[in-house]
Amino acid sequence: MTKTIIFDFDGTLADSMETLVEITNELAKEFGYRPITPQQINDWQKMSSRQIIKMSGISLWQIPFVMRRLRLAFRQKTDRVKLFPEIVPMLHSLKRSGYKIGIVSSNSVENIAAVLRKHHVEHLFSFIDSSSVFGKGRAIRASLRANYISREEAIYVGDEIRDIDAARKGRIPSIAVTWGFNHADTLMTHQPDYLINKPQEILQLLVG
Numbered sequence: 071m072t073k074t075i076i077f078d079f080d081g082t083l084a085d086s087m088e089t090l091v092e093i094t095n096e097l098a099k100e101f102g103y104r105p106i107t108p109q110q111i112n113d114w115q116k117m118s119s120r121q122i123i124k125m126s127g128i129s130l131w132q133i134p135f136v137m138r139r140l141r142l143a144f145r146q147k148t149d150r151v152k153l154f155p156e157i158v159p160m161l162h163s164l165k166r167s168g169y170k171i172g173i174v175s176s177n178s179v180e181n182i183a184a185v186l187r188k189h190h191v192e193h194l195f196s197f198i199d200s201s202s203v204f205g206k207g208r209a210i211r212a213s214l215r216a217n218y219i220s221r222e223e224a225i226y227v228g229d230e231i232r233d234i235d236a237a238r239k240g241r242i243p244s245i246a247v248t249w250g251f252n253h254a255d256t257l258m259t260h261q262p263d264y265l266i267n268k269p270q271e272i273l274q275l276l277v278g
Contacts, residue, residue, distance in 0.1 A: 071222075072169075073223040074217075075169055075172075078173070078230070078233050081230065082227055082250055083153055086151045086185075091111065093147070097139055097143070101128065102127070103128045106126075116253055148188070154249055156268060164272070171195050172198065176201050176203050176206065179199070210226060226242055226243070228245075229249070231260050245272065246258075249269075
């Protein structure tokens, strides 16, 4: 029985893609990769993160440095980042129904907390943990241990292929959402446990 819902942040709770693309393009010259075009974004929404990195020209060794700069730049733009429609009432409904809510994201704890505070929902979360781009599976396992949550009681919600993979590595079920980065048909090919099209469906799935 699910008692804890762990969310990804960017693309799942927060409508932050425009801001992340803007920052990524601002860093392109410094790190020597090509700026992202609108057509590339559409193409990349059908790909995994590893495929995108290969296509972008970013070296694997650069990723930690790019992510650090991206998180720092994001901190200056958190006032522009909104939560997706229906997210706030959905979170309140989950909390009222007795669920523990957490976040495991590759964004920083500080950035996530700033956006949540702006929308007056930070207090709803029992934990917020940060991970590397490809370390979400380990981060999920660590969060479960740190918060005394059994795998049988948890589920992970995300918008990307790597979120499905992370839940699998964390040995918990996954809910893939279609309002974020990866296209619905792309998500389906990676076999999430559930696929939903709007936040209200989380309540229908878990609360009934």
